[in-house]
Amino acid sequence: MGTNYFNRDDRDLKFVLFEYLDIEKLLSYEAYQDFSIEDFSMIIDEALKVCREVIGPTMQDGDREGCTYKDGEVKVPASFHECWKVMAENGWMAASSNPEFGGQGLPATVGGLIGELFAGANMAFQTYPGLAIGNGRLIENFGTDEDKALFVEKMYTGVWGGTMCLTEPDAGTDVGWLRTKAIPDPEASDPRVCKIEGTKQFITCGNHDLTENIIHLVLARIEGATPGTKGISLFIVPKIWVNPDGSMGESNDVYCGNIEEKMGIHGSATCTLNFGENGKCRGILLGEPNSGMAKMFQMMNEARMGCGVQALGLTASAYDTARLYAKERVQGPLFTNRDADRVPIIQHEDVRRMLMNLKAGTEAMRAMIGKLFCFIDIHEHEPDEATREDAGFQVELFTPLVKAYCTDFGYRLIRDAIQVLGGVGYCSEFPVEQYARDIKIISIWEGTNYINSLDLVGRKLNMKGGKVFQGWIEGVMKFTGEHQDDPDFGPDFKLLFKAAQATGDFTMRYLDYFQKGKLHLIPLSCTRFLECFSEVLMAQFMLEQGLLAHEKLQGVDAESADGIFYRGKVETAKYFCRNILTNVFARHMALQQEDTSALDIPEEAF
């Protein structure tokens, strides 16, 4: 058993869930009426305990041991087996899933927020249950009753694993180019069964020894279907065939050709999978033919939210490592008192600044992710149709922000955590360097961050003819108008106003570019737009939290644990606005240049 470095404090998580978000509203929904705040609190405490005692201690071991490949079979790090067992037996895997199939039926908000803990305890391990659940949900949503009966409960309860098989060697971002074929099998008793042939690459958890079976969801083109994304279908392809009575059949001709050596997440097997090399691989069509991309997008969207959760989990764990180290480590005097004694480095101004980046960054991400999951619950359970519909649009709008912003932001923040530890941070005893290696993949998978920026600009901005975005920005403006003279946060609301204006200016210009045929300016700047939008959104949430903390401070002793937490929250909200939100202005200045040098330069000059 390795050393545990998972040391999350539950205070901010509980603040978000019980004080900031409208938990009473969630509890009023029929689906959640059997739960209470005490239940959720106990669940969080239990999750923290499992993370500290079971999952956390496997993180470094998993990194060092990694996965091993031999003759098509993959072994995960030894300690992962115990994690899997504990997660499965205690229902942690499918915390928010449908109880009909063995899930715990928790609100998405609770499940999403505790997801941060598991990802922060061991992200590499968490990929295995994460994919099994996402995969199971797709079958739950689109499968026949028979499919559901065969697969879903087994995936929610940890009996079988799952994958999503999109990428091929020649079709990554360009998924429509995929070559995997599905050949209708006249001999099959079920007309939905096809033969599958093709190679998938970079398949996370593509093979492993945690479960007796792995259910692959494979994108393939039925012979003769249209080229491009419109001719892609989705197939359930078990590693070992499952008979109609639920018993295991024969091996299904899915061969793992190798696993990748990677920068991080060494415990998560990244596989090349060959389907039907011997002509014996069978898959079951999920839903209608040629509807595969739309269905996969449901899983993809959930996975994109999951990316934000992973990024938050790793960054928050890096923050924990850094803040605890900084409280212990004694070096040199303060800049403002060079002749005094040496002090713990948490008192050093620049260390403090970096810790504030980490604190403000993680809390802002947690706020944004909490809001997103809360909108999911409202969208799924709210009786009022208009509110439900609106929440759905918010989910759509926020998803690319949570995916792309948190993953790049987390990478930058973990750099600060390494820096706080200094030379020790570069060495492997403490896991901050591992967090930096683990997090980097998240800006690439589930659609690169650029693809998510395009999704924001191309699909999300013009939802309801632009009214969703417009409604949000009007809300921010109203909020700043109400509080611009706040004695504590006045300057911050002024910054928020300006930053929201700058963010709005992006969309005005984009409209203009669309109209005037200056389309090329959009892909050159859309990652920046996504970043501006995210920072304004997070600043809005941080100020909401700051105002709330300010109010709560009236009722508590300033030196009590709660008092210190609320005072911390007030300063953190200010810090976010004055030091992170301000980045909007650089990106806006760049936007105003309408620079095309990157396209004007001759290709041969690179």
Next chain:
Amino acid sequence: MGTNYFNRDDRDLKFVLFEYLDIEKLLSYEAYQDFSIEDFSMIIDEALKVCREVIGPTMQDGDREGCTYKDGEVKVPASFHECWKVMAENGWMAASSNPEFGGQGLPATVGGLIGELFAGANMAFQTYPGLAIGNGRLIENFGTDEDKALFVEKMYTGVWGGTMCLTEPDAGTDVGWLRTKAIPDPEASDPRVCKIEGTKQFITCGNHDLTENIIHLVLARIEGATPGTKGISLFIVPKIWVNPDGSMGESNDVYCGNIEEKMGIHGSATCTLNFGENGKCRGILLGEPNSGMAKMFQMMNEARMGCGVQALGLTASAYDTARLYAKERVQGPLFTNRDADRVPIIQHEDVRRMLMNLKAGTEAMRAMIGKLFCFIDIHEHEPDEATREDAGFQVELFTPLVKAYCTDFGYRLIRDAIQVLGGVGYCSEFPVEQYARDIKIISIWEGTNYINSLDLVGRKLNMKGGKVFQGWIEGVMKFTGEHQDDPDFGPDFKLLFKAAQATGDFTMRYLDYFQKGKLHLIPLSCTRFLECFSEVLMAQFMLEQGLLAHEKLQGVDAESADGIFYRGKVETAKYFCRNILTNVFARHMALQQEDTSALDIPEEAF
């Protein structure tokens, strides 16, 4: 022999050296009069060849094999031995060193710029010769004739290795706290010989099997000396004692206790060294007692410039990997033409943007580093005293910028290189993920980047009563005044003007903070000041290069290799100003907030 991924193009390096910097002036100096431009050009070509054929192919091997430790002895990756042999036999190690002791006597400018190639080919390997040379130079500068005769040539020619031993477990950034003792030895025939006792940590190249001996330069306190940095002396401590006649004596009681597991530079041994555990370790005082910090600072300053060179080397290699991959890899159509065929991703707008970040970033770093080394040559060889003195101040001013800015910037840029390669970039086949791991140490060692920011603000800004900085900023203002209506770069000069103003505002405020006792605002913002200053400086150089390229374009065919290079340079200068220099405005906006939330927050809130 591993795969070579070193693919540097020599064009920009030769542009900097032969077209941008005043190479004729350097050649006019007596010390360099035997060289010609052709010589330098041939030397660059040869260096590129050695990097491609000998050093480059060991980079990935070195990372995977790493160093091994057993019973005090350290083995470097096997392939490093051949690199060392080739470097030593061909005089590459001491390219710019004194020919009297076996150096090649090249200008610092040439040595510094080819240093980028070696670091970019295999940074981990390069630490061994780098430390041997820096160490030798210190002995050359401060040793007695006897010391010089015994050690210097052996270090310049690769017979012996070297280290700098500052850090101890309890004294990192706070080096004045060190505990290593030097005890005068009444039995020694030479009164400069002391017994050394103590433990040094994180000693790069502290033990290895590349050379028969390693000469450690050790900071220690002579018994009874003042506490703090003022009581520290510097000692030459050979791993194996060297007799006055140059023959090797007995082992000198220096024991390597372990080597660190690290994020990167696996081929570079990071050692804990125990000196005098058996009371038998001897060191020779270098220079006067209690003058150790000042002397070590000479090596430290050179090492800080070396940090910039390392960062440039790694970033430029990451850029090479990314640009070559992007030219080969075909995926999807352009954003502006969704129905067209798929194209090489170098044509994709966002990939192009990231490649421009890498191109503009590396060229700007190369310009800044070239300027710095050129000032060293001027400072050392210029006959005119005022010019010589001024160049010395420029060296002082630029050193922290080159150290701190390039290392953090490089880390951010390599992120883009990974992103260009996508999933492949996260895997270890291509070395971009290794560059990201290797570069991270450079922002920590040789004084963290924060320490370098303090050096800039505390020591460099007030050189000559502030006139050095003021002279520089006036020069920038004059430059922008002359070119603000340039038909090509007009908007860029306007941005440069504003950015220089913002940078100047930092110094005005700092003056104010000093006067009004608001000192605490300085360490909270000085890393940002350093970044602003660096970006303005680099923008200035990029615009100088852009103007020059524009002029040169008049004399060449626009489609020739030179024509394409110059056109590329013009666009790159614009890109830098419009997309990177613009970051100054976010930092300046943050500065204007004079935010103290990071200090106001209760420590317990972390």
